[in-house]
Amino acid sequence: MENTLDRLAAGERATVSALLAPEGERLRLLELGFVPGRPVAALQAAPWGDPVAYAVCGSVIALRRSDARRILVQ
Amino acid sequence: MEAASGPVVALVGNPNVGKSTLFNALTHLRQHTGNWPGKTVEVARGSFSHRGVTYTLIDLPGAYSLHPGSAEEEVTRDFLLSGEAEVTLVVVDATCLERNLPLVLQVMETAWPVAVCVNLMDEAARKQIHIDLPKLQDLLGCPVAGAAARSGRGLPGLLDCLADTAADPPPPPRRPSLAGLCPCRRAAVLSEEARRIAGAVLTADQAAAHRLDRRLDRVLTSRAGGIPAMLLLLAGILWLTMAGANVPSEWLSRLLFGLREPLRELLRSLSAPWWLEGAVADGIYQTTAWVVAVMLPPMAIFFPLFTLLEDAGYLPRVAFNMDHFFHRAGAHGRQALTMCMGLGCNACGVMGCRIIQSPRERLIAILTNAFMPCNGRFPTLMALIALFFAAGEGLWGSLAGAALLLGCIVLAVVMTLWSSRLLSATVLRGLPSAFSLELPPYRLPRLGQVLVRSLLDRTLFVLGRAVTVAAPAGLLIWVAANVTVGGESLFLRLAGLLEGPGRFLGMDGVILLAFLLGFPANEIVMPCILMGYLSAGSLTGYQDLPQLRAILTANGWSAATALSVLLFTLFHFPCGTTCLTIWRETKSPRWTALAIALPLAAGVILCSLVRLAAAVLPL
Known part of the structure; x- marks a missing residue:
């Protein structure tokens, strides 16, 4: 089932399926390890619910929900 | 300013991998920091001697990739492209190898010879992450040395590795060229390659290795705490x-x-x-x-x-x-x-x-x-x-x-x-x-x-x-x-x-x-x-x-x-x-x-x- 990354609950795992971000930003996301086909897990949200920390590519990257919305996962 | 005229070694790595610690450990106090010509990015130069040869070590700014997103990354890329370095030493963090490998692969496309220093081996051991260094060397096709720069462990081996690479550069490994690909496609391919290599050389229970980190984060970044x-x-x-x-x-x-x-x-x-x-x-x-x-x-x-x-x-x-x-x-x-x-x-x-x-x-x-x-x-x-x-x-x-x-x-x-x-x-x-x-x-x-x-x-x-x-x-x-x-x-x-x-x-x-x-x-x-x-x-x-x-x-x-x-x-x-x-x-x-x-x-x-x-x- 297709979903956006920001809707992942803490502790939930998924696989990146597509990036909807514009060109320059897409490159950054790919370099951070958000590559289609790659597993990703939501770890936890910051104290005010945003940003959220994700386990990806063997390390932890925090993204704001508005940016995570542009990453499709399933 | 250039007193040392020996081989030039460029130090490259992601931020947070202990690159500066390694730089300090190798050069002690024989170093100085100066601005790059025309740019306000600080680049430190130092020197060290090994087997009677004096090397110049250049600590390039930390970079996640050579595709410039910041002034720092541009300086790093331009320096590597200039071919001034006899050897490029890429420093990686043993506790998150996969995150660091895309940069290694990118550097290998840009400059040669390249040697890799797998730093923070002590931290990795503490987290029970084991890295098969000989296998990593095989898969990458470039010399690899493990070290713990903070305690000085592994530095003699690293120096030997650098000296050998400088004196007798190994032939560049044959890899499929990525030159024709668009930056995004390239990043995806490199990331996939990094994942394959990391998967082959790492033996670690990822969840167990980072359990303490996650627990600390659950307190230190939680809603209540x-x-x-x-x-x-x-x-x-x-x-x-x-x-x-x-x-x-x-x-x-x-x-x-x-x-x-x-x-x-x-x-x-x-x-x-x-x-x-x-x-x-x-x-x-x-x-x-x-x-x-x-x-x-x-x-x-x-x-x-x-x-x-x-x-x-x-x-x-x-x-x-x-x-x-x-x-x-x-x-x-x-x-x-x-x-x-x-x-x-x-x-x-x-x-x-x-x-x-x-x-x-x-x-x-x-x-x-x-x-x-x-x-x-x-x-x-x-x-x-x-x-x-x-x-x-x-x-x-x-x-x-x-x-x-x-x-x-x-x-x-x-x-x-x-x-x-x-x-x-x-x-x-x-x-x-x-x-x-x-x-x-x-x-x-x-x-x-x-x-x-x-x-x-x-x-x-x-x-x-x-x-x-x-x-x-x-x-x-x-x-x-x-x-x-x-x-x-x-x-x-x-x-x-x-x-x-x-x-x-x-x-x-x-x-x-x-x-x-x-x-x-x-x-x-x-x-x-x-x-x-x-x-x-x-x-x-x-x-x-x-x-x-x-x-x-x-x-x-x-x-x-x-x-x-x-x-x-x-x-x-x-x-x-x-x-x-x-x-x-x-x-x-x-x-x-x-x-x-x-x-x-x-x-x-x-x-x-x-x-x-x-x-x-x-x-």
């Missing part, structure tokens, strides 16, 4: 600083001020004229002694403690916890990191704003950095708090003092957020850029090294700068206080001119003049105020804090005056070094002027509010 933990940590540091600095400060001031009379005697015995005696003993010596006695102890406690937090990997968590507010203010979450740097020194904080890539958000961070009280202002804040607001003795006094100092910092953060919001609603309008922040693994800080590094690099550096400013400033103030024009000293004449605006802000002319004289370095504001009052002749000298209070109250200070001075210390124009750095970073007199006007306006508004309140309420 994140902010309280942050405030408690900061309060703890401030309390240790205030409580711990008290005794050595008093001891130092007794010692240093006690030496003033012998110095005067010495000058007299050499039959020095009265003006020389006064200029040296009361001007240069007294101001310098004050700066040393009052600044050294808090800095020697604060800097190491803060470096410990930095070393442990806590600071990115601060940015993570605070990003929500920065997002709402239209700013970047990494601004929290630059503010932390600003707590040490605003000039460093302004320079640190390079970690923010979006120009709009970087400007916001630069323009508002001076809102954070730097270490040069801490002693003034601490003295004011101890004298007027938390006068109690012992544990309660120091706890109340730390709480008030924490309050000052919280106020500074709130003002930073407000003015950031103001900027992004007016002159720096725009959409927030994409935000990403790596939360690196927590690391056990190495006490000894933190102590040495923070004392040498930070404390002595900042103190040295303060003293070089304090000595001539002391002379200048003494001259101003002792040259009379029309029956009144120059100092008091100038103070008289500033009396009006000073009164408007709830202070007086002497205080305002002291702030102006403190433009080269904030540390000298208090001694300037004192010299101004003392030259008026009401009192002859001071030894310790209680006497200081007596001098201030004799000159009309009330709690409201102290509060105004406190607020103005927090919010006024940035110091000279910071202004220069802002101008260098923005290359614009207009933005520099705004960076001066913004905190000044905040200080003026807050001080006039205090004066109004004091007029209405009996304080």
